Structures are given as C-alpha cells and as structure tokens.
Amino acid sequence: MKYLFFLGCTALLALSSCSQREEIKIITLKNTDSVDLWQKAIVVQRLDLTNDKKFYPLLLDAKGDTIPSQVDDTTGDGEWDELFFLIDIPALGEVVLTAQHTDDSIAYEQKTAVRFGKRDGLADPVQPRLGDTLYADQLPLSIGYQPYQTDGPSWENDKVGFRHYLDGRNSKDVFGKKVSYMSPSDVGINAQGAVEDNYHVMLDWGRDIMPVGNSVGIGGIALANGDTMYRIGVTALDAVNNVDTTIFRVVGKGPLRSAMDIQYRNWEAGGRYYSLTEQPIIWAGMYGYQNTVRAKGMQERDTLLVGLVNIFSSQPPKEIIIDNQWVVLYTHDRQSYDQEWWLGLGLILPYDRYKGYTEAPKIGPLVDSYMAKLDISDDAPVSYYAVAGWELSDEGFRNRDYFEDYIVDLAKQLTAKVVIEISTANELQVGSEK
Structure with missing residues (x-):
C-alpha cells in the first residue's frame, strides 16, 4: 500500500459522474456465520471490481448513505489494487452496496x-x-x-x-x-x-x-x-x-x-x-x-x-x-x-x-x-x-471476564467468512471469500 487515496462525494454528484464513465457496480456481502459482524474488514480486489484503473469507487448503502472507504496501491506501481472498508453485517445476513465512480475526493475522518x-x-x-x-x-x-x-x-x-x-x-x-x-x-x-x-x-x-x-x-x-x-x-x-x-x-x-x-x-x-x-x-x-x-x-x-x-x-x-x-x-x-x-x-x-x-x-x-x-x-x-x-x-x-469476552469475540469476528459477489446490471461477475 505505497499510496492511498481517500474517496468520497455526495450521492448526487456520484450519480452524475458515474453515468459518464461506467455502469454502477453492485457489491453483495454475505455473512456465512451465525455471528453478527461489527465493522468487519472487507477487501475487494480492483480486478474483481473493474479493469479501469481510473475508476475510483464511492460506496453507498441501500439508503444512499456513504460508506467510508479507501483504495490502496499494494504493489507500488502507482495504481490502486485494493478497495478497503468496514461494514456491519447481521448473522447469516447480507448487505448490498453500490460502487460508483467519483472524480471528487474527500478526506474521511482519520481513524x-x-x-x-x-x-x-x-x-x-x-x-x-x-x-x-x-x-x-x-x-x-x-x-x-x-x-x-x-x-x-x-x-x-x-x-x-x-x-x-x-x-x-x-x-x-x-x-x-x-x-x-x-x-x-x-x-x-x-x-x-x-x-x-x-x-x-x-x-x-x-x-x-x-x-x-x-x-x-x-x-x-x-x-x-x-x-x-x-x-x-x-x-x-x-x-x-x-x-x-x-x-x-x-x-x-x-x-x-x-x-x-x-x-x-x-x-x-x-x-x-x-x-x-x-x-x-x-x-x-x-x-x-x-x-x-x-x-x-x-x-x-x-x-x-x-x-x-x-x-x-x-x-x-x-x-x-x-x-x-x-x-x-x-x-x-x-x-x-x-x-x-x-x-x-x-x-x-x-x-x-x-x-x-x-x-x-x-x-x-x-x-x-x-x-x-x-x-x-x-x-x-x-x-x-x-x-x-x-x-x-x-x-x-x-474486569478479566470482560477482556476475555472481547478478545474471544474479536477472534470469532476474524474467523467469520464473508462471501463477496460483484455484479453489473444484475449479472454475477465474481464470487469470493474474505
């Protein structure tokens, strides 16, 4: 991750820029475990999402709210390779996000x-x-x-x-x-x-x-x-x-x-x-x-x-x-x-x-x-x-039990598998586990 780009804009602006560049991508995240996932770390490979190196995704949930994300250059070639974000997913449930191109960027809260x-x-x-x-x-x-x-x-x-x-x-x-x-x-x-x-x-x-x-x-x-x-x-x-x-x-x-x-x-x-x-x-x-x-x-x-x-x-x-x-x-x-x-x-x-x-x-x-x-x-x-x-x-x-519960729950969160499906215009493109 030699370089990182911090992406985001309003949904309205994203829709207008997306229509000029590429179809909206649909990212479906399926929790395969019977445990609620809180701020689960998700990594999507760029090649699974798009072949366009200049496609910078803005993530929106079903309500149209922005999901903070970042894209990372993991190979050091100056082009981003991974999309990273954190998301809540209910036990055995799924979350559907849209990824739209944006030419604008904002600095998300530094965490x-x-x-x-x-x-x-x-x-x-x-x-x-x-x-x-x-x-x-x-x-x-x-x-x-x-x-x-x-x-x-x-x-x-x-x-x-x-x-x-x-x-x-x-x-x-x-x-x-x-x-x-x-x-x-x-x-x-x-x-x-x-x-x-x-x-x-x-x-x-x-x-x-x-x-x-x-x-x-x-x-x-x-x-x-x-x-x-x-x-x-x-x-x-x-x-x-x-x-x-x-x-x-x-x-x-x-x-x-x-x-x-x-x-x-x-x-x-x-x-x-x-x-x-x-x-x-x-x-x-x-x-x-x-x-x-x-x-x-x-x-x-x-x-x-x-x-x-x-x-x-x-x-x-x-x-x-x-x-x-x-x-x-x-x-x-x-x-x-x-x-x-x-x-x-x-x-x-x-x-x-x-x-x-x-x-x-x-x-x-x-x-x-x-x-x-x-x-x-x-x-x-x-x-x-x-x-x-x-x-x-x-x-x-x-409290010792409180700390034990925390670290055990964290390990279970890390164990939980999320199936990632990416589609364009309702056609399934990629399925993977993270």
Missing part, C-alpha cells in the same frame, strides 16, 4: 495513523520520514544519541496505539488512548524538535502504559532453534546490532487502514543467518493490530516466537481455541507502569501453526516474556494479532 520521525544529528531537529535504513553500527549507544522519535515508528487507530523500537531492540510497546482522535504529531519530541520522552506522563490523549524492559513486548518476534531462544536485535546496552541491515518503510497511511514494512537482513543467530520481514497493519475499530511475518533461512528445528510481556503478570496466560481457526493466548492484570491500571494483553494466533507457549529465560538479552511458538515454513507468511485493552480506554477492561 488510523503512522508516525515516524528521525534526526540526522544530535543538534538537528526531528523530521517526519516515510522510512529509514539502520545499519549494525548505528545504534544509539554507538552514535551517542537516540535518532528516532518514540524510539521508532508508532501506529494507532481510534482505540489504541503501539510503537516499535527500531533502534535495534525491536520490541513492541503500547500507547493507551483515552480518545478516539489521533494523538498529536509531537509525541516524542519537544518544542525545539529534539527527541524527548514526554509520553510516560498522562496527557489528554493518553500515554505509554506498558513496561517492556528486555522483553519483545506485545506481538514482538524472536526465534528458537530447539530450546535456545534468539532475540532479533539487541538491548539498549549494546553498541553493535546482530542484524546487519534493518529497513523500515511506511507502506500506507489511510483513514481506515495503515501499514508498515520492517525488514531484517542478515540477522546472525547461533552461527546461522536469516532474513525476516514484518508487516504490521492496523485498521479502525479494534484494540489491536495484525502482523504478518516471513522468514528466510529457516531450518528444521527453528520455531517463530511471538511475545507476550509478563513483567507484571501474576498468573500464567490462558489459552482458548476458537473454532479450530485461532488460539487466544491472554493475560489480565495490573500490567501497566507501577501496576497502576488494569491492562489485558493477548495474542490471536493461527490454530494450525500454534505449538503451545513457553517462557523466556530469567536472564539474558530476552527475558520477561511468554513466547507463543508458531510453526513457520521457509519464506511462507504467517499472520497473527496482538491485542491490548486498557481500563482508561474502556472501564470494562478492569
């Missing part, structure tokens, strides 16, 4: 964002960036300062925020949000544009709420060869990385969905070398994000590990199997700084890849984590979700 900034020198101000390359000898301890705003990229939606420690640690942290609007652009920098930790104090929008230490945080990754765990990257006390080259880029920033790409090239672990890619994606409406991981160089005894920080966990995580599709692994405790607030943390993991969980060592570069074990084939993608429910985002999250 997702990615923030990334860097300074080139200690005295230089932080500037917004769309990506960066970090070499093994460019860690903060070796260059003498922290180059990145919030230690690396942060991403959020209308419910929760996260950040990735791009500075060699490669952990994932949580920003608790008290508001639905996007947090200010100056989080992590001061009035002079210098990097500053100003997000561990409560502000109107929220704050950083979760201690990470030398864990990989919530949804961070590592690797195991047999019983030995290897951290992808190092700790804050190291001056040289074990990853030769780390490449980060913002893939897309849209009102409903935003995405990033992180590549770790020539990572040395136990005398072996690997290359891995992470692709975190966040969309509106859920207290979590999706991550997709690929790994090259995997060997027979290698296992992907996904972290669930346990610095303040008073009991082991609970496992719940959802329809033989997902495994929910979660904790619920006063897991925030100084154990001040209740915080539910969880992973939603693919059932067919899940091999149980283990605990990180008590000492070493990777500690304070429960580690979910996932079977992963060489260069084959595996996707999972990381979830964080803070009591100041929703007071219900003070």
Whole structure:
C-alpha cells in the first residue's frame, strides 16, 4: 500500500459522474456465520471490481448513505489494487452496496495513523520520514544519541496505539488512548524538535502504559532453534546490532487502514543467518493490530516466537481455541507502569501453526516474556494479532471476564467468512471469500 487515496462525494454528484464513465457496480456481502459482524474488514480486489484503473469507487448503502472507504496501491506501481472498508453485517445476513465512480475526493475522518520521525544529528531537529535504513553500527549507544522519535515508528487507530523500537531492540510497546482522535504529531519530541520522552506522563490523549524492559513486548518476534531462544536485535546496552541491515518503510497511511514494512537482513543467530520481514497493519475499530511475518533461512528445528510481556503478570496466560481457526493466548492484570491500571494483553494466533507457549529465560538479552511458538515454513507468511485493552480506554477492561469476552469475540469476528459477489446490471461477475 505505497499510496492511498481517500474517496468520497455526495450521492448526487456520484450519480452524475458515474453515468459518464461506467455502469454502477453492485457489491453483495454475505455473512456465512451465525455471528453478527461489527465493522468487519472487507477487501475487494480492483480486478474483481473493474479493469479501469481510473475508476475510483464511492460506496453507498441501500439508503444512499456513504460508506467510508479507501483504495490502496499494494504493489507500488502507482495504481490502486485494493478497495478497503468496514461494514456491519447481521448473522447469516447480507448487505448490498453500490460502487460508483467519483472524480471528487474527500478526506474521511482519520481513524488510523503512522508516525515516524528521525534526526540526522544530535543538534538537528526531528523530521517526519516515510522510512529509514539502520545499519549494525548505528545504534544509539554507538552514535551517542537516540535518532528516532518514540524510539521508532508508532501506529494507532481510534482505540489504541503501539510503537516499535527500531533502534535495534525491536520490541513492541503500547500507547493507551483515552480518545478516539489521533494523538498529536509531537509525541516524542519537544518544542525545539529534539527527541524527548514526554509520553510516560498522562496527557489528554493518553500515554505509554506498558513496561517492556528486555522483553519483545506485545506481538514482538524472536526465534528458537530447539530450546535456545534468539532475540532479533539487541538491548539498549549494546553498541553493535546482530542484524546487519534493518529497513523500515511506511507502506500506507489511510483513514481506515495503515501499514508498515520492517525488514531484517542478515540477522546472525547461533552461527546461522536469516532474513525476516514484518508487516504490521492496523485498521479502525479494534484494540489491536495484525502482523504478518516471513522468514528466510529457516531450518528444521527453528520455531517463530511471538511475545507476550509478563513483567507484571501474576498468573500464567490462558489459552482458548476458537473454532479450530485461532488460539487466544491472554493475560489480565495490573500490567501497566507501577501496576497502576488494569491492562489485558493477548495474542490471536493461527490454530494450525500454534505449538503451545513457553517462557523466556530469567536472564539474558530476552527475558520477561511468554513466547507463543508458531510453526513457520521457509519464506511462507504467517499472520497473527496482538491485542491490548486498557481500563482508561474502556472501564470494562478492569474486569478479566470482560477482556476475555472481547478478545474471544474479536477472534470469532476474524474467523467469520464473508462471501463477496460483484455484479453489473444484475449479472454475477465474481464470487469470493474474505
């Protein structure tokens, strides 16, 4: 999703422009599961909708109301490939939408964002960036300062925020949000544009709420060869990385969905070398994000590990199997700084890849984590979700059962299949499942 276009106009204007360009497309969405779907993420491929690269769809429901959407360029060729939107569909029901061409565009309410900034020198101000390359000898301890705003990229939606420690640690942290609007652009920098930790104090929008230490945080990754765990990257006390080259880029920033790409090239672990890619994606409406991981160089005894920080966990995580599709692994405790607030943390993991969980060592570069074990084939993608429910985002999250109900329901929502049928002038064109 290198570029995103935010589309919309009034129904009247859309009808007039559509008549000059192409027939109206009918998109029928059929919920095949006996569960009501709330803000279900739907992806329609452009080639299933139209061959016209300049056809920018405006979605309207049966009442003629606009459904916010965005189109994304997933291949980087400058043309959009996917139409993305969120929709409610009743259990075993269907929703019919029309897709009409529009030449006009509006900015829908921003419900997702990615923030990334860097300074080139200690005295230089932080500037917004769309990506960066970090070499093994460019860690903060070796260059003498922290180059990145919030230690690396942060991403959020209308419910929760996260950040990735791009500075060699490669952990994932949580920003608790008290508001639905996007947090200010100056989080992590001061009035002079210098990097500053100003997000561990409560502000109107929220704050950083979760201690990470030398864990990989919530949804961070590592690797195991047999019983030995290897951290992808190092700790804050190291001056040289074990990853030769780390490449980060913002893939897309849209009102409903935003995405990033992180590549770790020539990572040395136990005398072996690997290359891995992470692709975190966040969309509106859920207290979590999706991550997709690929790994090259995997060997027979290698296992992907996904972290669930346990610095303040008073009991082991609970496992719940959802329809033989997902495994929910979660904790619920006063897991925030100084154990001040209740915080539910969880992973939603693919059932067919899940091999149980283990605990990180008590000492070493990777500690304070429960580690979910996932079977992963060489260069084959595996996707999972990381979830964080803070009591100041929703007071219900003070209650363990409430958080369990939320993450289980989210997993069921993700399991539910929606059949997408696209037609023109009542002739069925495409049928697919998402």
